[in-house]
Amino acid sequence: MIPISKPIIGEAENQAVLEVLESGMLVQGPRVAQLEEKFASICGTKYAIGVSSGTAALHIALLAHGIGPGDEVITTPFTFMASVSSILYTGARPVFIDIDEDTFNIDPALINNAITSRTKAILPVHLYGLPCDMGPIMAIAEKHGLAVIEDACQAIGADYHGQRVGSFGVGCFSLYATKNIMSGEGGIITTDDDAYARRCRLIRNHGMERRYVHECIGYNLRMSDLHAAIGLAQAARLDEFTEKRCQNAAYLNTHIIPYTPNRTLITPKVYDGYRHVWHQYTIRLPGCDRDAAARQLNEAGIGTGIFYPIPANKQRPLVELGYGEQPLPVSEQLAREVISLPVHPALNQLDLEKIVTEVNRLSC
Numbered sequence: 001m002i003p004i005s006k007p008i009i010g011e012a013e014n015q016a017v018l019e020v021l022e023s024g025m026l027v028q029g030p031r032v033a034q035l036e037e038k039f040a041s042i043c044g045t046k047y048a049i050g051v052s053s054g055t056a057a058l059h060i061a062l063l064a065h066g067i068g069p070g071d072e073v074i075t076t077p078f079t080f081m082a083s084v085s086s087i088l089y090t091g092a093r094p095v096f097i098d099i100d101e102d103t104f105n106i107d108p109a110l111i112n113n114a115i116t117s118r119t120k121a122i123l124p125v126h127l128y129g130l131p132c133d134m135g136p137i138m139a140i141a142e143k144h145g146l147a148v149i150e151d152a153c154q155a156i157g158a159d160y161h162g163q164r165v166g167s168f169g170v171g172c173f174s175l176y177a178t179k180n181i182m183s184g185e186g187g188i189i190t191t192d193d194d195a196y197a198r199r200c201r202l203i204r205n206h207g208m209e210r211r212y213v214h215e216c217i218g219y220n221l222r223m224s225d226l227h228a229a230i231g232l233a234q235a236a237r238l239d240e241f242t243e244k245r246c247q248n249a250a251y252l253n254t255h256i257i258p259y260t261p262n263r264t265l266i267t268p269k270v271y272d273g274y275r276h277v278w279h280q281y282t283i284r285l286p287g288c289d290r291d292a293a294a295r296q297l298n299e300a301g302i303g304t305g306i307f308y309p310i311p312a313n314k315q316r317p318l319v320e321l322g323y324g325e326q327p328l329p330v331s332e333q334l335a336r337e338v339i340s341l342p343v344h345p346a347l348n349q350l351d352l353e354k355i356v357t358e359v360n361r362l363s364c
């Protein structure tokens, strides 16, 4: 089976973990600070703050903006649940707007109508590694005095008109095992703002800057040095991994046939001014039994993923909170149609040819 994702773990990662183990400094040692420095340079920001997961990054980023009960945060339902649950953790209310059919990302034209006196932030998700249309999003945020918290968990290294994601507002990244670079579990917050960075660090570590002096009620959402060591070894290979993902995606886009007598398929569009980092290569199968198509591919040895089959507003906890009835037609349609194919850097030419052959053979 060609897996849908595959972490690339080599001697550098093994060695990095051993060094930390042998140093005895498993937590709060030098590796987290080194990874933070590396990440800030990757994103072009003044600060990067290492935390325990992408979810923790989002949670802290919202709290450090003072977002809480009574506040509203605008986001999309076509995302991993953590984009939404992190808002709920703070006591604030997610306000959903629909996505753009071609990019899978927030439709900036719909943001203005969702703004109320309670709106505190916009939380765009750079889904699958494609940046959101940050120009209009930042303009709206500035006009209304809103924070922008970028869910860049899937998009490390992506650019919008030459600027890195995570450097427009506050960036939240995941280093979960299947991400473009990973540390097993882990997350990063990026910002240029000194006071904001300090608040994030306080929330990450029990509200402490000086030992046992607590300036606020924080959490334990720290990153360990073991995780940071893996992340550092991976970060050194970010450009190489991204380049391979881009080459794989270009091959799939060129060789997958959109129309055959047996089915219609929509391949991802590529836009000028966007550097897509292809965390996922996601096609659409309109009018098809998508789950049957996934089975056909799996039986032929091609791993697939459905990201995501249910929009967040239709998930049980949100339905119980009174969401669910709001029509979000594009998100609902894409949740029925999408299927992701392997695009990760461990694919070889034979793998790519096999994926193309089987996708072109699909009938549904």
Ligand SMILES: Cc1ncc(COP(=O)(O)O)c(C=O)c1O
Pocket: 053, 054, 055, 056, 079, 080, 082, 083, 125, 151, 153, 154, 173, 174, 175, 176, 186, 187
């Ligand atoms: C869009 C998005 N947001 C948030 C997260 C949460 O990241 P983590 O799994 O590191 O908590 C993920 C990870 O899967 C994600 O894909």
